[in-house]
Amino acid sequence: MNQTSPNDGPNRAHAIPSVVGLSFSPNFRRKLKETTAVFEKLFKFVSNNLKNIVENPSQEGTESNPARYRFRLQKNHVYYGSELLVNRATNISRKKLVSLGTQIKKFTYHENFHLTVHALSILTANAMHNVWLKPILRCCSYVPSGFGVAAKLTVDCRKLDPSGIVVLYQAVIGEYLRMEDDL
Secondary structure, three states: OOOOOOOHHHHHHHHHHHHHOOOOOOOOOOOHHHHHHHHHHHHHHHHHHHHHHHEEEEEOOOOOOOEEEEEEEOOOOOEEEEEHHHHHHHHHOOOOOOOEEEEEEEEEOOOEEEEEEHHHHHHHHHHHOOOOOOOOOOOOOOOOOOOEEOOOOOOHHOOOOOOOOOOOEEHHHHHHHHHHOOO
């Protein structure tokens, strides 16, 4: 089977979902560029577990036909919420709608895509790799404090000096506390 790479030009939009066996949600806004950005960013952190995020059954609905979680775009923010919640929110005007589930990402003015700290609970459950910090830096109850991209291999981390950079952060809990009103 010939799989495409995420950098294969015109086929790029379908590369990530085809690797993990996903199809685009029919209710997700049909802008190919935005949809691709969502899946590519999540794929970077959770790899093949992206399928688990999309196919995760909701607690709502019947046992024989549970609702699914879907991504929705509202005011340049991408939300992760159940289908039933989204259907109920159609009664509220878009101007007055504040949130539509868990905020995962936001598009900036220049159309860059940034994960928000709210995505931490979803990424923690599906992440391929975890970095454990010293006990004085993390909560004793193993609550994750942020997420990021690994800058060094595990072998290199063992030889690294104490002030070396291991993870390049994407979002941390402190960011949420500082920008709570703006999010």
